[in-house]
Amino acid sequence: MNKALAVYRKELRQIARDRRTLLILIFVPAFFLLLYGYALNFDIRHVRLAVQDRDGSPESRSVVSAFINSGYFDFAAAVYDAREAERTLDINDARAVLVIPEGFGRDVRNGRVAPVQVIISGDNANTATAVLGYAGSILRTVNEELTPGGADFVPPLSVEPRIWYNPELRSTLFLVPGLIAYIAMITAVASTALSIVREKEIGTIEQIRMAPLDTFSFVVGKTIPYFIIALASAALIIAASMLLFGLPMRGNWISLLIALSLFLIGALATGLLISTIADTQQLAFQMALLISLLPTIMLSGFIFPINSMPRALQIITHLVPARYFLIALRGIVLKGTALRPLLPQLAALTVYAAAMLGLASLRLARERV
């Protein structure tokens, strides 16, 4: 235990003196968060809308103003025929065209069916789906206002959707936990990997191998300082997410600390494992990026829902620790989930951390004899 303490002290002192590395470990993650947090946004606002109002009645104008006032659409142009409408879509002056046919107002007043056409540019399927949804909900509202009998009319069947946890469906709230996982993973993996490989490059590792230092003391003494730093760095990006992106904290801080710690230990151990394979810092860094970056972005449910992946990929996602951490993190901060329902995820994170620590220790021990 004293030996672990000696390694731990030495590592802390080295880090403290190596200001540049320390700043990189703590502040670069926060910088990443700002960059991705503002750039990654799937919310669709300010869709440019061209309007072809062939009716010009008070009713048709109220439909147009309902679109523009919704905040989702910006008035882009008034068009007067189908060719012009097509051209505005082609040159991307507008993403959608609202067409109100002649006689719309008369039909509404007479209580007849009055169709409205919305043409949506489908080149970006994501945007198109969102626009379709917005248009539908705006038209439903307008429909109620324009129906004879006004707002008092109650349709026999009506859906009143309620979206829990993120009522405005802000994609930021969904993405920021993923970003936290992604940034924490890279920082933690790279920190231990680089610290040991640096010792290989300088040659100090040779002296350590020659000393009667057991693998356990080495691993513990090496990991704890970086665990503290990774925790500090993660705390910083979580705080920034709350301040800048309005990430709520509906759950328990202790639960969050437990989930985060398990996740970080797994990531630090992954870094240790990389350090037993790579001999140069450059190679170690590339491996760290490859192992942490791709799976965490692609296969964790950060952006792409796991349920819609092909079966084979879904199976692979079980090996990605961020997958479990994300469920736990989103659960705790967005839904206020207690620890008990998250036990399977926490167990998976524990298994991952134990497996990585075991593998890394095994390889470190083998290097010694």
Place this chain on the structure above:
Amino acid sequence: MRNTQSIAIDVKHLTRRFAEFVAVNDVSFEVRTGEIFGFLGSNGAGKSTTIRMLCGLLRPSSGTAVVGGIDVAADPEGVKRRIGYMSQRFSLYELLTVDQNIRFFGGVYGLSTEQLETRRAFVIDMAGLRGREHSLARDLAGGWRQRLALGCAILHEPAILFLDEPTGGVDPLSRRQFWRLIDALASSGVTILVTTHYLDEAERCHRVTLIHAGRLAAIGTIPEVKRVFAERPIVEVRTARAIETMQALDAMPVVEKTSLFGTAVHAVLKTSGVQAASIADLLKARGIPFEGIERVEPSLEDVFLDVVERAEAQRSVAS
């Protein structure tokens, strides 16, 4: 010297293979307690592989090595506790101070607080680092770094010390100081096994061994290993036209072989009966100018080259 006759390192038929390549081939030798034992050989001869096995870092493929009474294959960690090791790269932590480096290695070797205090003071004095305890290791000049590295390697008072090319890249004055420390350690009873490229340093060893292509090619005290030249005098010719001189000498029937030593040429003669003067006459007859010619004692470098050449010749006969 205590226990002059006891054996600190006992190596028998030590062999290490890496796939098809035999890095160390059936090597046997003994190092006595308190002895400075030089381990010489060119790069890739098998020096480092042997040391790594003796330090418990690499498992022997076959054969045994008993270091400080412990079989390295059976208890590598036990060996590590009893030995000190310092390598050519002086593995110090650049970003730690002198004091912090000492404390780290003391901790790794499991020294108690009191032990550490005594040893720390000893090492600081030995390395001449008093007043510099709080300098960063990277700010120290080469000689000091080297002495600090030596100090860190002997914090736990090991009975056996391995030095793997300890003086690489250090100025001559520091090398001299370093060897004074090594001598002092040896007279206090520490057994020292040192590998070096510098053959003048090897002359300071009590006994040396030459390893070539994984095999021991010679072993003994310096006079003992030089005895290979007992019947073959060496004549040194100082000349500005070394290549011509070598060609002329090689053409003489009494000359076994020649080699270049700085600005001089060494010629090994086939029998002890030949005089330097007769070689001088032969050179003059051929019109080769030279500044001086005399019989010289074989240097370790002569021995080294001779041993390597003969080992190579044997190998080509064998294969």
